[in-house]
Amino acid sequence: MAKIIVKDTEINIIKVVEEDYLCLTDMIRAKDGDFFVTDWLRNRNTLEFIGIWEKVYNPIFNYGEFATIRNQAGLNSFKISVKEFVARTNAICLQAKAGRYGGTYAHKDIAFEFAMWISPEFKIYIVKEFQRLKADEQKLLGWTAKRELSKINYRIHTDAIKSHLIPEEVTKEQANIIYAEEADVLNVAMFGMTAKQWRDANPELKGNIRDYATINELICLSNMENINAVLINDGIPQGERLVKLNQIAIQQMQVLEASSGRNLLK
Numbered sequence: 001m002a003k004i005i006v007k008d009t010e011i012n013i014i015k016v017v018e019e020d021y022l023c024l025t026d027m028i029r030a031k032d033g034d035f036f037v038t039d040w041l042r043n044r045n046t047l048e049f050i051g052i053w054e055k056v057y058n059p060i061f062n063y064g065e066f067a068t069i070r071n072q073a074g075l076n077s078f079k080i081s082v083k084e085f086v087a088r089t090n091a092i093c094l095q096a097k098a099g100r101y102g103g104t105y106a107h108k109d110i111a112f113e114f115a116m117w118i119s120p121e122f123k124i125y126i127v128k129e130f131q132r133l134k135a136d137e138q139k140l141l142g143w144t145a146k147r148e149l150s151k152i153n154y155r156i157h158t159d160a161i162k163s164h165l166i167p168e169e170v171t172k173e174q175a176n177i178i179y180a181e182e183a184d185v186l187n188v189a190m191f192g193m194t195a196k197q198w199r200d201a202n203p204e205l206k207g208n209i210r211d212y213a214t215i216n217e218l219i220c221l222s223n224m225e226n227i228n229a230v231l232i233n234d235g236i237p238q239g240e241r242l243v244k245l246n247q248i249a250i251q252q253m254q255v256l257e258a259s260s261g262r263n264l265l266k
Helices: 024-030 037-041 044-057 063-072 082-089 108-118 120-164 172-191 195-201 215-233 238-256
Strands: 002-006 009-016 019-023 094-097 103-107
Touching: 002 120, 009 024, 009 094, 009 103, 009 120, 019 024, 019 108, 019 120, 024 037, 024 103, 024 108, 024 120, 037 044, 037 082, 044 063, 044 108, 063 082, 082 094, 103 108, 108 120, 172 195, 172 215, 172 238, 215 238
Parallel strands: none
Antiparallel strands: 002 009, 009 019, 019 103, 094 103
């Protein structure tokens, strides 16, 4: 469940078959006067637009029932609810939801037209806020992808540690100490501090130091995990690996960013 705020109006957004649907019930609070979604739905221009949209995107739309409803538009006695309209026409652009986040939802294409009915200014702002939301989601998606890549490469890293640094017949607790030490080799090379030092400095934050890394830092960490695995396989001592990895971190971050956002080891 996503949300945007437009002109002091909070608008819920849900996913329906991977498409964004905005809550018209929330949006109508921004319209001056006492209006309902049904007032908009009974409008002939509204029905014409919905009919064309359904024709393009909905192969099971009931045009016969829609024609009957459209012909009644404009009559003083004509009124139809969203549930009835969807039931009679098999429309997919509108959704009537019950429960905690209940209300009338519309596909973003239809919701933007609904926003125009509220006011031209409201439509401009809602489109702007929706685009900002999508841009933020893309940034988060990119960060998440890099974080997952870092986790996959970390498995390669830990396999190298298991094969070359952990002696036979050690306890699980002893093995975990070695894993943690090697993880901190990367942390110190990249961030200039161990995991414990970061936790001590940020007691109010959840997760670990890598959960707060930038995309560029995650890219660099992913590369360093692979490189460290190779260095471990080659039998390079930990101290030498730390120096090499820090040099690599500095070089790669200089390439990835015009100016590094963190203080690396000198």
